[in-house]
Amino acid sequence: MVVASPCALIISTPASILSAIGNGAKRGILYKGGAYLEQTADIKVVAFDKTGTLTFGKPEVTDVKVIPLPVSEFVIWSGEENELLSIAAAVESKSEHPLAQAIVNSARSRNIQIPEVKNFQSVTGKGVIADLKDNSVCVGSLNFFDDYDTHHLDSAYKIVEQHQNEGKTSVLVAVINGRKAFIIGIIAIADVIRPDAADVIKELRLVGVQRIIMLTGDNKRVAKAIATNLGLDDFYAELMPEDKVKIVKENKKFGVIAMVGDGVNDAPALSTADIGIAMGGGIQLPLPLGVVGHEGSTVLVCLNGLRLLNFKRK
Template sequence: MTNKDKNLVSEIAILDETSNTPEEHKHDSAGFLGSNTELLFSLICGVFLVVGFVVERFFSQLPMWLPLGCYIAAYFFGGYFTLQDAIEKLKQNRFEIDTLMLVAAIGAAILGSWAEGALLLFLFSLGHALEHYAMGRAKRSIEALAKLAPATAEVRRNDEIAVISVKELEVGDVVIVKPNARLPADGFLIQGSTSVNQAPVTGESIPVDKRPVDDPNQARTRPDSIDNSSRVYAGTINGGGAIEIEVTRKSNDSALARVVKMVSEAETRRSPTQRFTDKFERIFVPIVLLLAFILLFGWVIIDEPFRDSFYRSMAVLVAASPCALAIATPSAVLSGIARAARSGVLIKGGAPLEELGSLNAMAFDKTGTLTEGKPQITDAIVIDADNEEELLAVAVAVESLSDHPLAVAISRDGRAKLSGVQIAIAEDLQNQVGRGVTAKLGGQRAWIGKAEMFGSDGVPSLSAPAAAAIEKLRSSGRTSMFVRLGNRDLGAIGLLDTARPGASQALKELRSLGIQRMIMISGDNQRVAEAIATEVGLDEAWGDLMPSDKVEAIRRLREQGKVAMVGDGVNDAPAMANSTVGVAMGAVGSDVALETADVALMADDLRNLPFAVGLSRHTRGIIRQNVFVSLGVVAFLVPATILGLGIGPAVAIHEGSTLLVVFNALRLLAYKDNFQL
């Protein structure tokens, strides 16, 4: 097996300006005649082999040096790339199939079996040329991602418009995008409205409507808070409206660039099957070498010439090489990862790709995962405030300093209700993770958060009327937040989030795929969690959980089997890290999600999860098939060559099995995303 095979995925270029190094070109089989040089050399080898055989068999009156010259030429063209790879391997102190093939071919020539040696090199070189061509399809599928973004951008600088390379774009540049053109950078709309086809990056099948941001200054200072309706990504396709976008990331740091890089590096995380085959090879190869050495002395035990014992030993070496086994899993992993990326699912390597299909349970965060993550104020219960306006004014002042989804909702809806009312400015925001926030307002300390924040860590407990208000909101399925200013319990605010469209259908599809247990784990009150769980069709809901409690919940679930944690990749990062597979929603706009999750759903759509699980199940099946075929062929060929099967047929079967597992793996590129709606 050539050096390009076992390390093909890990040697895929990072697909940017660092990709085409001289070292990589040295290992490229393209050669001086183009990308198909190896295949061309193999065919030339076959031509010389056929001519030499025909002359030797049917034109015996011709000079004997003529067929010999044809065989020698066949040796040159058939062994050219094989010799290159063998030398490279030997420099690394690795003795593999390339060297074995050369030894067998040289042995055949020493024995005078030039035709058989030429046949060996022809079949071996042809098999690997076709194998590289087939594997190149999966590689090109990944490389295509890098070509989505245009090479140039039309940018407005100093009241002038210039066309520059996207690599020269800086954060804050204003880029003009014409209708039906690809977007050159990540950013947000500042002028014009349009619909953008985000399928190349997120896998969304329907174009997404885009409009300018309401507050460009806020978008610049807090880019993570930009709404999806104003956020755009490099490589996506503009619709019919001309737009202007402000760049928020340089080209090498765009969502597309990070996805390409992570997909290209994904094979470094080896799957369980890959680890098994590596261990198997380390044990198996020395055994084969020992067997081949013993067979060299077969003439001592049985009545046969040394020539026959040597030939049998070479045949066993060729037959027992685990070439197909070595590429069985990497080819499937590469194809699976490439197929997933095409649908907006980033799977970081063979390990999560296999594990995703073997899960027993899934745990879901509530806010932003099963629900829209855009709650709205539904209730405002006044306790010790002068009126509802005072209650909301304090809440808006404090929550305006936070970017938590509940804080954003209170700030947004509160301002709408307080139209025309002057709102004070709060300062010194302090976050009590999982409970709420506190800040200074008008010389007093203000608190806003869950009821559990009050009565702990030195914060006075809630009064009886306040506790009753919280209970009333929770009993109706509301998320409740209480507001205190100084020693006054101003009142409670109730919010309601709505289930994501398609969440129920996605959960049904996951059940049909064999996920036996699905649980919501939420920081919200138990009743609120149960209300949402019932709406989306979950059987279990665990509420009132702090981030540390979520970690403990995942650990308990892992004791019972393999479990995935599905969340937003930020607040749920600790729980994801403790799960078998961490899955992040809407990761295209979140740096943290892309870094922490094992699987990232680039679009903010739960319906991509059944597709990912289905693809993983299919990939596991392909890997099992490949391993079975690989081991089966070796199990057949070793005794067959010992009993007399020739080198030529052994190589034909050997290379045939390698091609079979590669083409079987490539079927994953055509996997249908049946679960995407």
């Protein structure tokens, strides 16, 4: 029957599923099969990544703070604000992370030269490191320096805390010499919550989602401010990619869970959830995702897909 008439495959698929898939396509949503679509009817938990999902993912540099060091110690360091931004942008120019792009864009907007680096490495969830002239430079979060004998860490903590109180994310720039790290400056970056995010959260509750959470690698104070603003049930901050996987698994006790993400660190969590929803650049991830948003999609597109929670197979 199937061999003689391939149309039998189409006929065997409930019309309601085909209709829902078609409606999803019109709204910018690709469902990878009817089985995933049916499962969305049972979603009780939605976990959002923060950067690029609940926020625009296009943060901007707000502060550049230099920590003075003896100029003679480092070939690359002149102790100037523009020089700090040049160094950071050089290393971050090899990264696709939104925070990295913010630093590069800031340097370009000031017409600051961005030199070439060598031996670029990305340390997942922590930051990046590369060779610039005769020095190794790392650009990352505080936890990047856990394994180093770090100079000027106390000064850095005070600046980072101030930024956190202002809802900003801090990126530290340091010169590496063996197992020693010399922090030369801190760059503050702020992102903006998507204007449609709050409405999406409200409507998700109307279609039956009982628990809405946020997972982020950002610090607790920034995460709390955003979670409170959006009325989320809970938030988890300062996470590594493996931490997100663990939390997704833990939240499965509340029911079927969907993970919504857009970032280089979200792949494991997206594939761990019952339904993985990739937004923006994340659609290229080679994952068995149930729902995939198109390039440039927003959190509103995510909602358009989950609105089909009302779908029931007939």
